[in-house]
Amino acid sequence: MNEESSSAQPEAEEETYVPSPSEYSRRALNQARARAREMGLAPTNRFRGRRDVRDRSTSAPGYSGAHPDPRDPQGIEKVLARVMGDLGWSDGIAMGRVMADWESIVGEAVAEHCTPLSFDQGVLIVRADSSAWAAQMRYLTPVLIGRIHEEVGRNLVTKVEVKGPATVSWTKGKRTVKWRGPRDTYG
Secondary structure, eight states: OHHHHHHHSOOOOOOOOOOOHHHHHHHHHHHHHHHHHHTTOOOOOTTTTOOOTTOOOTTSTTOOTTSOOTTSOOOHHHHHHHHHHHHTOHHHHHHHHHHHTHHHHHOHHHHHHEEEEEEETTEEEEEESSHHHHHHHHHTHHHHHHHHHHHHSSOOOOEEEEEOOOOOOOSOSSSOOOOOOOOSTTO
């Protein structure tokens, strides 16, 4: 009876071997190394090219010495200055600083009567609120350019154009007369 019962049981199926993902990658790496050897290439060694840490000679690769090196850590100010220069933002940011710090550059009294309007290609346009202040600013132009260069740290402004107060147009309307118009306050 034992023999019959053993023959009645189904035979166990053969298990098929399924390699793991790491086995696939190991096989692929070994095949790539074999192809490289066939082509005459030597496999790279991760320690090759490293220098001895005790070697302090300047001829040793990867040693910069005590002098500054581009590989040294850089401060954020240096990095931002380089990025702004690469993107061409330096002039715009410097001029924005002049516009924002106008009162500290020219002084409180002048800032009350003169305001910067625009900046384009080295020309700063300033609006004065009276013709007297416009004349005063024209005389102070060289001093103003020097002061801006001190504050910004670069030769950004080459010319200052001073505008008088915004004038009212007297030539509009049905009944206009040609006359010289007011002179003193509209400069």
